[in-house]
Ligand SMILES: Nc1ncnc2c1ncn2[C@@H]1O[C@H](COP(=O)(O)OP(=O)(O)O)[C@@H](O)[C@H]1O
Ligand SMILES: Cc1ncsc1CCOP(=O)(O)O
């Protein structure tokens with residue numbers, strides 16, 4: 169299992185170093201994710217330089233959480249059996265010291281995912297990654313939300329995110345036009361990306377998986393920062409080559425695969 173931690177990632181060249189480290193290690197990322205995005209998520213992890221494994225049944229998932237370098241738990245198309253698997257896998261990851269990321273897709277007013285997500289937070293996810301409505305709702309407040317989309321501004325999620333950090337000891341990444349990465353005593357922003365990212369399903373979910381990959385080689389906040397930077401900068405490269413959502417979905421994978429230090433240094437905002 170990958171165990172070393174790289175710290176103090178703050179700018180484009182630091183992100184570049186961390187990306188090189190990730191590609192060198194090729195972390196094995198276990199994904200329990202939703203049925204809409206599994207293929208795109210696995211391809212995003214491969215383009216990044218990680219190794220995806222969608223091991224999501226109760227019998228195997230708890231074992232695999234001790235083998236994987238990081239775990240993603242995404243509640244997007246949860247059902248009762250998968251919810252049980254998610255809780256058991258988070259417990260197994262915690263026991264094994266495997267970092268894990270929670271993506272609380274559409275939490276806020278949907279009973280099963282709300283209940284499971286509420287059980288997952290005390291199991292201390294390394295990073296919680298969601299849009300503003302999801303993060304506000306996960307903190308127990310009225311986050312609004314419209315299905316999988318946010319109706320709240322990122323700023324409104326800052327205090328709720330801090331309250332979640334206090335409970336998990338990890339980081340919370342709130343995505344939107346400007347992304348915020350929050351810890352108990354720090355907020356970092358990433359101002360990259362393109363609105364086209366909202367026109368392809370699974371772009372937020374892939375960011376959760378990429379974040380999980382980086383947790384295998386960085387602190388929670390550095391992992392969330394690096395993941396957001398590489399994904400949003402890949403999107404900026406992709407939008408120059410795409411003619412619509414379909415080609416953008418392909419181009420963002422190509423751009424992530426080819427992403428280099430020059431682009432990260434030049435484009436990170
Ligand atoms: N209006 C926007 N402009 C630029 N980037 C955006 C915009 N909206 C979302 N993004 C980017 O899209 C990705 C997914 O964010 P978001 O759409 O908030 O997640 P979700 O799909 O989970 O709701 C993030 O990397 C974020 O930076
Ligand atoms: C459309 C949809 N419905 C349930 S999960 C899902 C995918 C959501 O993906 P993202 O949060 O990345 O937009």
Ligand SMILES: [Mg+2]
Nearest residue numbers: 273299372373
């Ligand atoms: Mg989402």
